[in-house]
Amino acid sequence: EAGVAQSPRYKIIEKRQSVAFWCNPISGHATLYWYQQILGQGPKLLIQFQNNGVVDDSQLPKDRFSAERLKGVDSTLKIQPAKLEDSAVYLCASSLDGKGEKLFFGSGTQLSVL
Amino acid sequence: AQSVTQLGSHVSVSEGALVLLRCNYSSSVPPYLFWYVQYPNQGLQLLLKYTTGATLVKGINGFEAEFKKSETSFHLTKPSAHMSDAAEYFCAVMGAQKLVFGQGTRLTINP
Numbered sequence: 001e002a003g004v005a006q007s008p009r010y011k012i013i014e015k016r017q018s019v020a021f022w023c024n025p026i027s028g029h030a031t032l033y034w035y036q037q038i039l040g041q042g043p044k045l046l047i048q049f050q051n052n053g054v055v056d057d058s059q060l061p062k063d064r065f066s067a068e069r070l071k072g073v074d075s076t077l078k079i080q081p082a083k084l085e086d087s088a089v090y091l092c093a094s095s096l097d098g099k100g101e102k103l104f105f106g107s108g109t110q111l112s113v114l
Numbered sequence: 115a116q117s118v119t120q121l122g123s124h125v126s127v128s129e130g131a132l133v134l135l136r137c138n139y140s141s142s143v144p145p146y147l148f149w150y151v152q153y154p155n156q157g158l159q160l161l162l163k164y165t166t167g168a169t170l171v172k173g174i175n176g177f178e179a180e181f182k183k184s185e186t187s188f189h190l191t192k193p194s195a196h197m198s199d200a201a202e203y204f205c206a207v208m209g210a211q212k213l214v215f216g217q218g219t220r221l222t223i224n225p
Contacts, residue, residue: 040218042216043215099211101146102160106157107155
């Protein structure tokens with residue numbers, strides 16, 4: 001089966017610019033997650049969707065980050081404006097039922113903010 | 115809130131030697147515990163998980179982990195390291211239906 005697809009693979013921007021990441025989960029997976037992985041740290045959950053509704057966005061910096069999952073399938077994560085500390089790998093994951101027992105991860109988007 | 119602490123950000127072993135990666139958890143309820151592996155330039159992949167039942171859990175690629183409630187530990191082991199095991203390993207605990215990851219341990223295999 002096809003895995004979780006993410007694009008772009010790499011992105012370099014200057015601070016204060018905007019950027020968007022795209023994720024297409026595994027077909028049939030109801031739950032979609034966006035994680036931020038800063039170099040040397042474990043992934044941190046930014047937002048969790050169940051179908052097209054938000055389950056948890058408690059750690060999403062809402063003044064600059066936004067995410068949507070229209071139609072309950074693919075999702076976009078946007079940062080506007082970007083800061084230097086946003087440099088990280090942004091991982092998308094999906095799971096079948098939202099119970100968190102097995103997540104399937106994409107390869108991630110590596111963002112560098114200069 | 116649930117959390118995990120991985121002891122040692124970097125572990126280096128010789129090929130054929132025992133691999134031991136340490137993880138301690140904090141949880142106010144019976145935990146669900148996981149180990150994920152991340153190979154270079156790839157996403158995370160589930161190695162094994164503990165939910166309920168047998169405390170010794172076997173995973174893929176010859177890895178196993180033992181849940182020890184008395185020690186609040188969930189250490190990952192493999193009897194004989196292979197060069198292909200070189201990767202970043204993350205311990206995680208599930209709380210409120212979301213995974214909380216440790217900071218990771220980079221495993222290096224020496225020939």
